[in-house]
Amino acid sequence: MLSVNDLIIRMGGRAIIDGASATLPARGCVGLVGRNGAGKSTVMKAMAGVIEPDGGRIDKPRAARLGWLKQDAPSGSASAFDMVMAADTERAALLAEEEAGAPPERLADLHERLIAIDAYTAPARAARILKGLGFDEAMQARPLDSFSGGWRMRVALASLLFTGPDILLLDEPSNHLDLESALWLEDFLLSYPGLIVLISHERDLLNRVAGYILHLEAGKMQLYVGNYDSFERQRAERLAQLEAARAAQAAQRAKLQDYIARNSARASTAKQAQSRAKALARMQPVAEAATDPTLTFDFPSPQPLRPPLVTLDQAEVGYDGKPVLGGLDLRLDPDDRLALVGRNGNGKTTLARLMIGQLPAMAGARNATGKLKVGYFTQYQVEELDRDATPLQHMSRAMKGAAPAAVRAQLGRFGFSGPTAEQKIGTMSGGERARLALALVTRDAPHLIVLDEPTNHLDIDARQALVQALAGYEGAVVVVSHDRHLIEATADRLVLVDSGRATPFDGSIDDYEALVLGGSSGGNAAPAPAAKAPRIDPKEARRQAAARREAAQPLRKAMLAAETKLNRLIADRESVEEQMTQAPADITALMLRKGALDAEISAAEEQWLAASEAYEAAIAA
Known part of the structure; x- marks a missing residue:
């Protein structure tokens, strides 16, 4: 068990973590999430003992071995x-x-x-x-x-x-992995016997591995039971309740203010008006939900071109006269959504560069329409931005000769408007710099966007905004990514790059995952390009899945009941802890109540874990 108690961490004179508390379970995976800049990595460094907090403490069992993935x-x-x-x-x-x-x-x-x-x-x-x-x-x-x-x-x-430490701290462990290694890591973590605290911006990884979500926002932390999708549902419900409370309070304030205005001057009602004025002064405003208005992606759609945009005919490509890929036959049309999969080093980026004309064909042919415009994003462009310049200066240089209104319009598509357009890039987060790089490479309304690992600097909300923007974009898209959710949400077909060839993969990303993890060497071998995942009729697959879900309904009800009970107990403990901070006279009774709740929560966690495992096993059978 890892316990965070009234944690305070200051940076640059500002408390980025301000009185945060949470008690983590003894085993299982806890996803540590929050917007970029919320302090996730800082909290993990405090858990690892790398930095000393300015207040509060982090407790763990004395004999527990702790391991931290350094950057x-x-x-x-x-x-x-x-x-x-x-x-x-x-x-x-x-x-x-x-x-x-x-x-x-x-x-x-x-x-x-x-x-x-x-x-x-x-x-x-x-x-x-x-x-x-x-x-x-x-x-x-x-x-x-x-x-x-x-x-x-x-x-x-x-x-x-x-x-194999008892407490495993992982900060973005899949950032340097290809999709195949990320799938293997996910499989490894699913069977890990200790406690994992995982910072990740990959929705699918958190959905598959995490049984708890620790959300960091506005210097506080809140523990939710369930995976990331469950967290989003619970948080949406809390935000809806918060908004309803704010609306009710606003109506009550208006009513009190109206009474005070109408009755303060009358002797018969002055005391009542004074009493209501005091009540109005004591009323604590309900906090407004945090939002990020700059979380924006909007790719300009291109002028239409007749298909095909690009064709490869028995093409060969490589470096210094040495071929990396050969026998390439591929056609790319204006509405194509393509994902390149395969282990790092097999030539995915090389194929992408051939498709857009950055590399010449050493043999065979590459043909492209003469009016083709390409936007090519790589993760290295984020690091190459001039840190002393502003987004406005960068875009003005890139759109030389364009009207100032056009420059600002392109920046505005990606959330850089007003003061943010004139902020120094060196003060921006990695996610903000990635947004600027995407704005720069799409400034000419390209017919084809190639995204090579676009999500490494983006948090989960920004990744979802990227998915939605690509859905509205009217050109062709080629994606190279280890983010399975991005591939699943944006790609219509897969091309497997392996063993010097690039061949269509006849199946979905789920089929590809099954192929990678189902290899004879325990899921560690790279997939052979000729192999295909076994497929069944989609209607039959849906019928079987529905039958499994129906049979597992009692287990699902038990799981949800256990989850509800655990959330209630956690809320009760948070209420008791809040009362304890106010130095009450009955502090001893509150301490005893907290101890009892700690024991009940431990038992409820075991019950919820058992119910979840039983339900997941039933629907996966």
């Missing part, structure tokens, strides 16, 4: 495999003691402990984790310094997973 990539001449093995310092120390010739009376204890920590299966576990994260045998033997920063971050993640 610094490891380096050195050691191999990826050796780096992962070295992460288990206890195993290394015990083996070193054994090899140094420990006395006979110590050897028995050494062997017992080595067996207890699975020391002798450690090499196989390390290799399996590395393979799941995309490292084949040759890559596992390569020195760290031969890898890019993204691949070295995968080694850091593998090292942390290998140690």
